[in-house]
Amino acid sequence: MSLFLRAAHGHNTPRAPIWIMRQAGRYLSEYRALKEKYTFWELCRTPELAAEITLQPVRRFGVDAAILFQDIMTPLPPMGLEIDFAPGPVFKAPVRSAEAVADLRVPEQDEIAPFVAEAIRLIRAESPVPLIGFGGAPLTLATYIVQGGGSKDYDEFRQFLRYAPGTAHALLEKLTELSIRYLKMQLGAGAQAVQVFDSWAGLHDARLYREFAKPYNTRIFEALAEFGAPRMYIAVEALHLYGEIKDLPCEVVSVDWRAPLSQVRPLLPGKTLQGNLDPAVLLAPEAVVRAEAERVLREGLGGPHIFNLGHGIMRQTDPGRVAQLISVVQAFDRTGVA
């Protein structure tokens, strides 16, 4: 079994595997060359292009896992939602009424995104490392669907949760069923792990998380158990939520850069921790990259650790720093000190 999958399954591996959130993307010239020729949706929906982009960082850096190139919005258009990227997602018609929620359909597993299944098969045929599939968590998808796009404070969505909790639950039900089908499809097509991105969960207090996030995330992870593939979860700015997140039936929790892994470890017993270098460190001089990466590696001792950033890589990152980071992580021996 690969180093990544062993660590994801809870083994204290002799070195930490490493991959990088948004490792396939705008900081790479080979990605930008494709982005000049195609729209974002074309890149997502053309299996050969999505596979090529997924594999770019694997070839360039020798990361220990590939992550599917897609967007968390990928499964939403077949529900009846029209979305553009400008560059963030913009919904033609935000969903804010019971009627609008009732109108959303939950497509069958094979209808959602056949191009993703095909991309996964192409990637698996070529990739020397495990492939991670992913999707958005229901609460985070609902955040965008109700707000209508990105926002500074997601005021419309936060108001919606308080004015129309019943409608919110109806929407979350549909998104949960969609997510289960979408992620099952990915695992069925060959993804060897899945990560659920709950990017906006940290906006809410633990009580709202218990009501609007935890039960749905739990159902998704339970539905995926049969595949035996590691289930991974990320929420950012979530230190106040770890008392709930610890109960999710998943093997791996991604941690943002704000708190050291050694402080988070006891809050998430039994989980493999993933993270948590500040993405801004990759904008720093080489000596800082090394020192900070080694600090994170030391803080990650004492339990299974998959090295990653605490959030997506920044687009102005020099790929040379990424190569340096990977060599530092891959040279760090955890056996003498663990």
Add this chain to the structure above:
Amino acid sequence: MSLFLRAAHGHNTPRAPIWIMRQAGRYLSEYRALKEKYTFWELCRTPELAAEITLQPVRRFGVDAAILFQDIMTPLPPMGLEIDFAPGPVFKAPVRSAEAVADLRVPEQDEIAPFVAEAIRLIRAESPVPLIGFGGAPLTLATYIVQGGGSKDYDEFRQFLRYAPGTAHALLEKLTELSIRYLKMQLGAGAQAVQVFDSWAGLHDARLYREFAKPYNTRIFEALAEFGAPRMYIAVEALHLYGEIKDLPCEVVSVDWRAPLSQVRPLLPGKTLQGNLDPAVLLAPEAVVRAEAERVLREGLGGPHIFNLGHGIMRQTDPGRVAQLISVVQAFDRTGVA
């Protein structure tokens, strides 16, 4: 002594005093009426207008404290920085080099913002409740000065801290001296408490906070001790920083809405806690406002508590909800349950 000042000085008052962050502002029609006639800088720099705006929520709602109407950018132009509002702050020339930092001057106390001193005198002559002055924390001011304005991830500033820590410290030194002079001026003119806003401290881990924030915040608070006025501090998304914030020589810490006051209280021993209703609750139905406010009031028992939101009020808030909130808080008796 007023209820607000007693609570701020650490007394477990029979009811919680209440004021609201950004209580003077865009959600009030009487503010918008002035904003149509004057630019934002004109409102700040005309003592009669700044005083009038400060007093608007005091008259309308009977809050237990007034907070000066200004912006954290107010003291920066005399340093040589040109700033517009569009509507967020935009710096004509971001400061990113040692030379640019060296060029910044630290104006004398009386030069910084004489219009603020005059506004304070006007407010004190009319206000039935104590007046809170305020300023930005050095790290947060530096965030804007280096980035050049608001940003999604403040990448330029976070890179700057790593590439040029010496220059960052030189900038923070100047901002600390400026802040001390500016806040001393406010207290000298009649402000009865001061709040230091460290809006972006939560972006950083505790190690960066210890290096770039804590020593400067400490110096400011120490320099203000002689006035005997309560010193208040706010950082948002800062649960991971309370282990450092607890050491600041201030009487009051504002807490955002993410974690309950009862959970934060033991992390900040000896401090009066201020907060922490989610501002989105004021966009909810009346029954939700009451239930959530009473929950926060109960969680605030067990120590001194000043009721507030966990962050600034949202501009689309119905002032009727604010009036309701204030009546709920002012009716809540802490003596039977504390």
